[in-house]
Amino acid sequence: MSLDYAILGFLNYKPMTGYDLKKVFDDSVRHFWYADQSQIYRTLNRLNEQGWVQREVIEQDNRPDRKQYSITGQGREALQKWLISQPAEEAPHSSPLIQVFFAGQFPDEVVVKMFEFLDKAMDQQLAQYGEIPEKIEEYRRMLHSDREMYFWNATLDLGVRIAKVQQEWARDLISDLKDHRVPQK
Amino acid sequence: MSLDYAILGFLNYKPMTGYDLKKVFDDSVRHFWYADQSQIYRTLNRLNEQGWVQREVIEQDNRPDRKQYSITGQGREALQKWLISQPAEEAPHSSPLIQVFFAGQFPDEVVVKMFEFLDKAMDQQLAQYGEIPEKIEEYRRMLHSDREMYFWNATLDLGVRIAKVQQEWARDLISDLKDHRVPQK
DNA sequence: GTATTATATATGCTATCTCCTATATAATAT
DNA sequence: ATATTATATAGGAGATAGCATATATAATAC
Incomplete structure (x- = not known):
């Protein structure tokens, strides 16, 4: 494992x-x-x-x-x-996406709320990510290696990028819903 | 569950x-x-x-x-x-990122290969995503609802966006490594 | 001719994960 | 004064995941 x-x-x-x-x-x-x-x-x-x-x-x-x-x-x-081995691809499991997948049965206002929640959740996540560099700083001495730190930060950078993409996605969907670009039943 | x-x-x-x-x-x-x-x-x-x-x-x-x-x-x-409930946030578990996190102990060439593998893996994933709309088409009749299809596609759209971000990230890291912008031990 | 895929369900086994709880003291916060 | 946090480890219980395997036939592919 x-x-x-x-x-x-x-x-x-x-x-x-x-x-x-x-x-x-x-x-x-x-x-x-x-x-x-x-x-x-x-x-x-x-x-x-x-x-x-x-x-x-x-x-x-x-x-x-x-x-x-x-x-x-x-x-x-x-x-x-x-x-250095090739990672066995993991079976994806994302319950929030199950909710999105079956969201069509609810009216626009309800679905907008779902995505607004996600939008805010991403704000929170990005804020949390912002605190990590300070915490990591304590470990810089343990490692005494800028090279190690570079890769620690790289994982964080990816997290930030993904959070931003998810936020954009949620916002695009909110716009579509509010501007009535989403088909009705 | x-x-x-x-x-x-x-x-x-x-x-x-x-x-x-x-x-x-x-x-x-x-x-x-x-x-x-x-x-x-x-x-x-x-x-x-x-x-x-x-x-x-x-x-x-x-x-x-x-x-x-x-x-x-x-x-x-x-x-x-x-x-419509708020999704309990899931505990994240990504083993490929563990590999990145501890990659600093290997020389640049080895790490470049890791990210090149990821780059290619994302190409494959994007190609697979490209095939999904055809498969889904069979189910359009089952749903007979453009609204449902809209959200099916939204989940796929997010998958594509995330795959692209991961690919960009991998490519940025490869550039950094090849241009010697990553600190040595 | 032979091998694989499609149809259809089910169980055994093991690993593992998560949650909760237990124990015990010192220090800090309110 | 009282409550919480920090220090430190551990086990029970239950859920579930994942993998392999079993069974049986028809149809298709090579």
């Missing part, structure tokens, strides 16, 4: 705990990969059994011990192999 | 079997919703138990009996309620 490799990718920068990983995921790749907390812990256990990561327990008082994971040679090999 | 409502959406046009549905899905909404065959059958069974669809068995010789499903009043209510 891809989560495996995303985790390995981060551990390849430096050893981390499940807790650390959850934060890094949320700060840096949330715009294209949401990682569930319990899933991160379960995956780390599995990767450890597989020998792709190594666990080091750091004892603490008053708190659960930190379990720090580092990538192993095998893990690094698997990661690099996967990173 | 959204598959429930996509199925109800189609059954709202006319009664169909699982086999019919699989074809309609593949012909019309594959660009944003891939439906697994076994999942369609299982979902139909569940929807039947829920009372959202009704099953009529049509006996056949030499073949398994056709099990034709029609939407019920309850099902139609549920469908309409869902269609």
Whole structure:
């Protein structure tokens, strides 16, 4: 699974705990990969059994011990192999588009509201994207590499471009609806 | 789940079997919703138990009996309620972007190949999108409604716009890499 | 002649995901 | 004072997805 490799990718920068990983995921790749907390812990256990990561327990008082994971040679090999492999195309699943697809049965005013909602949602998303560079800044030191940052930013750039396209699309549809260019039943 | 409502959406046009549905899905909404065959059958069974669809068995010789499903009043209510509801935002998951995100560790030539692959993949996707209108044409009669077709086409239009944006993005990155505008390690 | 595609449904198995909940303390915010 | 957030990990339960496979015949393609 891809989560495996995303985790390995981060551990390849430096050893981390499940807790650390959850934060890094949320700060840096949330715009294209949401990682569930319990899933991160379960995956780390599995990767450890597989020998792709190594666990080091750091004892603490008053708190659960930190379990720090580092990538192993095998893990690094698997990661690099996967990173340059051709991605198996994923089966698309977009429920908002199901709504659009069957929207024809509703009157124009109702459909306009649907697209206005999408328009605003894209505003919010773009605003959220705007905050990511600051969060990422904290990790610049961890990476100490402008090259890495370039590709981190590239994924964000794509997110922004897609959000804008979706917004334009929604707005074009709103215009069509308001100017009565959409056929009636 | 959204598959429930996509199925109800189609059954709202006319009664169909699982086999019919699989074809309609593949012909019309594959660009944003891939439906697994076994999942369609299982979902139909569940929807039947829920009372959202009704099953009529049509006996056949030499073949398994056709099990034709029609939407019920309850099902139609549920469908309409869902269609105009605000979509719960989905957790994004894009493995190709994981590859981009961690691409910095590879030399320029390797990364260029990754993006060239994406560029070509978008060409193929756009070509596939080009074939959809013909396939959809068969269903125009089923719908006998230009209004419905308008929204079918809208989903396709969005797919095309996004594919083009991704392609531009990939090409921009290729230029940056080839012109040495991407920082080295 | 042989292989594939179309017609039609169904189940087993596994992986995985998501949600919720549990535990425990310190520090910060209101 | 009280509530929330940060630190840290983990498991149960249920839903669903995906893949493979089974069955059986007719028609079409090569």
